[in-house]
Structure formats: structure tokens, C-alpha cells
Amino acid sequence: MVTKNSVVETHDVESLKESDNISLTDSKLDNGSKGQLIKVAGQLRDRRNDLNQMASERASLRDELNAKTREKVDEAQKHREKRDELNEQVQEHKDKRNELNAEANELFDQVEEMKAELELDEGKNIEELEDEIEQLEFRQQTEVLSSEDERELIEKIEDKREQLQQKKQKVEDSGELDSLKEQAEEVRSEASQHHQKVTELADNAQEHHNQMIEAYREADDIRDEADAMHELFVEAQETADEHHEDFVRVQKRLRELDKQEEQEREDERTEEREAAKEEAEEIYQKFKEGETLDTEDLMKLQKTGLL
Secondary structure, X not given: OOOHHHHHHXXXXXXXXXXXXXXXXXXXXXXXXXXXXXXXXXXXXXXXXXXXXXXXXXXXXXXXXXXXXXXXXXXXXXXXXHHHHHHHHHHHHHHHHHHHXXXXXXXXXXXXXXXXXXXXXXXXXXXXHHHHHHHHHHHHHHOOOOHHHHHHHHHHXXXXXXXXXXXXXXXXXXXXXXXXXXXXXXXXXXXXXXXHHHHHHHHHHHHHHHHHHHHHHHHHHHHHHHHHHHHHHHHHHHHHHHHHHHHHXXXXXXXXXXXXXXHHHHHHHHHHHHHHHHHHHHHHHHHHOOOOOOHHHHHHHHHHOOO
């Protein structure tokens, strides 16, 4: 959790000092002199302006942090999309690998079955059989045999020829065995290539997953900073608003005092006019009674319109 103090230190934000705030009590507002209130109004205005500037700077920092948060979230989302794309490829190669391994297993089973059927390693080889047949035929051609012995010799030759034919057929069939074995090994090799691709893609997907987690973590940290900065902004703005409200109250009070002073001056002027009129009427009465008026008295009569 990011605290406001850590945000102040990290972003070199000016701390809001309570001692710099201007306090306005009802007593000071109601009983302060005009000069005192003018001074307080100036202090409130200046502090309000400073606080508004502070709030504006904090709002800008907050907006920058929110923008960075969005950038990190976008970055994390891109890693998520790439991870998912790679995982899809992993699954495709896994399916293909499994399919090829199953095919290879089937082919290798066929190879083993064919090996068992051919039994290539059992009995005499072709060269030995051919030599034996040749010797038996030479004996048949060169020796004088009884009918019984010749028949047995002929049967033996036929038996050897049949064995030779079977052996040749097995050798011929073994070519198919080699081809089948080669095919099985090729399929297994292809399966191995897909397995290697699975490993590579899975490692790559894991890397994007890790980067996604890290980007989301950074986004959370920056968002915490932005939230803390917003609290600092609100603190400065609310304090600025309070000073503005007090400034408006002082201005209103000053206007009231101006009206009071104007009214007092108007009252004084009214009293002066009333006194002058009363004096002029007394002078006018003297004039009607035949008394002689001096210049000053005549001017007072003219001023009041009685002459």
C-alpha cells in the first residue's frame, strides 16, 4: 500500500502545511476593523491561489500516473494476448505430437510383428542352402544310386530348394520391413520436432505470462500512487475552497462595512443639511423682521434656497 507521505517524497510534491493556512473566526470576521479584514482578505486570497496551484500540480501528477497505469495495463493485456496465442500453438503442436507418436507406436508394433513373422535369424542362410543344393545335385549327377537312394536324394534337394525359396522370400519381405521401420522412425522424428516446438512455445508463453504478471503488479503500484495523489489533490483543493469561501465572507463583510460607512456619511450630510436649513430659517426670520444681514448670512440663505 502506497502512503501519501511516500508519494510526496517520490514525486517531490510540496507538503500541505497546516501552519500556512489562514484561520478566520466568526469573532475576527464580525469585530475586526476594515484594515484588519482587508489584510486577512489578502492573506486568504494568496493562500487560496497557492493551494489552487498546488491542487493543479497534484491533479497533473495524478493524471500522469493514471496514464502510466493505463499503459501498464495495456502492456499486460498484450502479454496476455501473446501468451494465449502461444498456448493455442502449444496445444496444436501437442495434439500433432500425440497423433504422430500414436502413429509411430502403431508402425513400430507392425515392425515387431513383421520381425516375428519373418524369423530372419533362424535356420541356415541363403548361401549355405545354395551350397548344399549344389552339392546334392552334383552327387545326383555323378553317383550311381539305387532308385530308393535317388528318390531320397531328390526329395532332399526339393526340400532344400523350398527352404531356399522361403528364405529368399523372407529376405525380400525384409526390404518392406526396413521401409516400415524407416517410416516409423521418420514419424517418431517428426513427433520429436513437434515436442521440441511445444517446449519452446511453452517457455515463450511462460515468459509472456511472467511479464503480464509483472506489468499488472506495476500497474497496481502506480494506481496506488495515483489514488494517493488524488487524495493529496482533494486535500489541497478542499483547503483552497475553504480559503475561497472565507475570502468571499470577508469580501461580503467589507462591502457591509463600506455600506455602513456610506450610510454614516450620508447621515452626517443629512444632519448638516438639516442644521444649515434650520440656521437659514432663523436668519430669514431676522431678515423679515428688518434686521440687517451680513455677507455670510446672505450666502447661507442662498445655499438653502431661501433667498
